[in-house]
Amino acid sequence: MLLFLSGQMNEINERADKVHQELLPKFFEMGKVVEHNQAKVLNAFKKAGVSDFHFQASTGYGYDDAGRETLEKVYADVFNAEAAIVRNQIVSGTHAISTALFGILRPGDELLYVTGRPYDTLEEVIGIRGKKNAGSLNEFGITYREVPLSEGKIDIKKILSTIKPHTKIIGMQRSCGYGDRPSIGIEELREAISSIKKVYPQIVIFVDNCYGEFVETLEPTDAGADLVAGSLIKNPGGGIAKSGGYIVGRKKLIEQCGNRLTAPGIGLEGGASLGTLLDMFQGFFLAPHVVGESLKGAVFSSALLSSFGMTTSPGPDEQRTDLIQSVSFPNREAMILFCQEIQAHSPVDAHVKPYPSAMPGYESEVIMAAGAFIQGASIELSADGPLREPYKAYVQGGLTFEHIKIAVTASLVSLYEKEILTV
Structure with a gap:
């Protein structure tokens, strides 16, 4: 790889190439x-009889949109679920999760998260932070509790002793988010869900699948989850879908979520696709490959940065269950510089320099580097995180491995130039 550097800087490039070469056997296994x-996605497309007719736009109420209905059949098939909602009207992963929670929970019910504190943007949805009269779950008389992980694992014994008669939904978040914990793999989900369902079969198991789609060969619904949600500008959109979200799961629950998304009496019958279907179909078809590129980039980033003594999680040899790669920095300035260099090596807005600032839904100042074709698309290369101790940037996404390699290596060069690192 050539970054047009001279002198000692070439040593960083040479080490990047060496790390790349050493990872090739691992990349082959990831390719499997x-x-x-x-193959799973291709078979679902064939089974649903996807045709160019299904890419046509609907307007107005969007009744009898054959393309939208077919896309939702494809998603349900791939996720091994009874039904699916895949809509451009879902504006984010948080919106998809909120729709699922409000769709199922009723006053007097309890939401119990068993993977610790959920992602920052859900805190205001739940009502544990934020303004009054904002319409949180708490204001509707829905209680919330959480069970922390035990040594990074789901604490099944503690969960079983914590569940109460009014516990309606048990929530699980696969990704670490901005937390200091490992992500949750499918087999760990399966064990926890099976243990809970044996004792409490009526409880709804909900999984926030953001950043986890196609990382493994199975999805949370394969592991017994009743309801799963995520964003189309993350993994399943393949870098093509311009907006949207999805919810998959049991048919009865999906119908309830549909009533929340639109209105009772309309449910999933309404919702014009407005010309978004081609992007959604094509993005979903490309998603396994794009996720693979992102994962290769994450493993490479971890291996290269670790070789310079930096702390990364997961490590280069650890199992991957989502796209997120955390990188620890000694101070605020180092983290900001790294993120700014990721932005400077982005295809869009490379000339823009990100700085920490307050953002809706986040308690701390956040720096976000994301020179993406689609605003906020986490499947495209980005680096962000809250500016609080410990200083961690969360590197995720990347449409091509080569782009990730170039950007991360260049960021290392800048850290060296500022004497934050030594070769």
Whole structure:
């Protein structure tokens, strides 16, 4: 790889190439997961009889939108679920999760999160932070509790002793988010869900699947989850879908979520696709490959940065269950510089320099580097995080491995130039 550097800087490039070469056997094994998931998606497309007719736009109420209905059949098939909602009207992963929670929970019910504190943007949805009269779950008389992880694992014994008669939904978040914990793999989900369902079969198991789609060969619904949600500008959109979200799961629950998304009496019958279907279909078809590229980039980033003594999680040899790669920095300035260099090596807005600032839904100042074709698309290369101790940037996404390699290596060069690192 050539970054047009001279002198000692070439040593960083040479080390990047060496790390890349050493990872090639691992990349082949990762490619087998991509191949499995690609076949799964391809078979779902064939089974649903996807045609160019299904890419046509509907307007107005969007009744009888054959393309939208077919896309939702494809998603349900791939996720091994009874039904699915895949809509451009869902504006984010948080919106998809909120729709699922409000769709199922009723006053007097309890939401119990068992993977610790959920992602920052859900705190205001739940009502544990934020303004009054904002319409949180808490204001509707829905209680919330959480069970922390035990040594990074779901604490099944503690969960079983914590559940109460009014516990309606048990929530699980696969990704670490901005937390200092490992992500949750499918087999760990399966064990926890099976143990809970044996004792409490009536409880609804909900999984926030953001950043986790296609990372493994199975999805949370394969592991017994009743309801799963995520964003189309993350993994399943493949870098093509311009907006949207999805919810998959049991048919009865999906119908309730549909009533929340639109209105009772309309449910999933309404919702014009407005010309978004081609992007959604094509993005979903490309998603296994794009996720594979992002994962290769995450493993490379971890290996290269670790070789310079930096702390990364997961480590280069650890199992991957989502796209997120955290990188620890000694101070605020180092973290800001790293993120700014990721932005400077982005295809869009490379000339823009990000700085920490307050953002809706977040308690701390956040720096976000994301020179993406689609605003906020986490499947495209980005680096962000709250400016609080410990200083961690969360690197995620990347449409091509080569882009990730170039950007991360260049960021290392800048850290060296500022004497934050030594070769």
